[in-house]
Amino acid sequence: MTKELVYSANLTGVSFLLHELKQVLKLKKKGLSDDDIKKKIIEDNIFEYKVTSSLKRIVPTIIKRANVLDESLQDLILSSPLEIGKIINLYAIMKTDRLFFEFMNEVIREKLNANNYLLEKKDLNVFFIEKAEQDEKLGKWSELTLNKLKQVYMKILYEAGFIRDKKSCDLNRILFDDEIKRQITFLGDTAYLKAMGE
Structure with a gap:
């Protein structure tokens, strides 16, 4: 699992990025090394970003996500409908981000298991307060960083299909x-799978 990973606020700059993950996987299928993929994406602006300054920060994270997927899951992302790609991408995010996995496991899973489909702001606040008490480094993160993470977590849940619409924050049970x-x-x-409510 993700126990060996340290807590990170990395997601503030690299949220869902399913399109980008697909681009990386296509390059992997062509046999390019991680270094070559990074170089090609940055030099050729494969992600087609208007501003490319963030690529150096984003690309290593996307490559890391691609590398936690075995060949079968990589193939499924590239060949299956969008909904399947979203679930696999969410799995890759959890595999590479311990804090987000714990959020899914401790907040989302528990709500879905209890058939409680309302995700409130206080749920995120309580989660981060508890984590700050458990981890000294996380406890030193600024309010700005924590607020940004909360926004990113909600955005990821929305893009993965776990939230019906951004305003209501009603949770959705995903069909796997x-x-x-x-x-x-x-x-x-x-x-x-359990963290995703399966």
């Missing part, structure tokens, strides 16, 4: 494709 469930279970990662 059997192939995704089988593959993630085969990889020994059922904790991530």
Whole structure:
């Protein structure tokens, strides 16, 4: 699981980015190394960003997400409908970001298991307060960083389909494709499926 990962506020600059992950996976399929992928994306602006200054920060994170996916999941993202890609991308985010995984596992999973579909601002506040008490480094993060993370978490949930609309914050239960469930279970990662309410 994600225990070996340290808490990070990295998601403030690299939220869902499913389109970007697909671009990286296409380059991986062509046999490019991680260094070559990074170089090509930055030099050729593969993501087609108007401002490319953020690429140096974003690309390593996307490559890291791509690298936690086995070949089957990579193929599923590239060949399946968008909804399947969203779930696999969310799985990759959880695999590479310990704090976000814990948020999914401790807040979203518990709400879905209790059939409580209202995600309130206080749920995020309580989560971050508890984490700040448990981790000295996280406890020193600025209010600005924490607020940005809360916004990014909500944005990721919305883009992954876990929130119906941005204003109401009503949670949605995701229907999982059997192939995704089988593959993630085969990889020994059922904790991530449970964190998504499966």
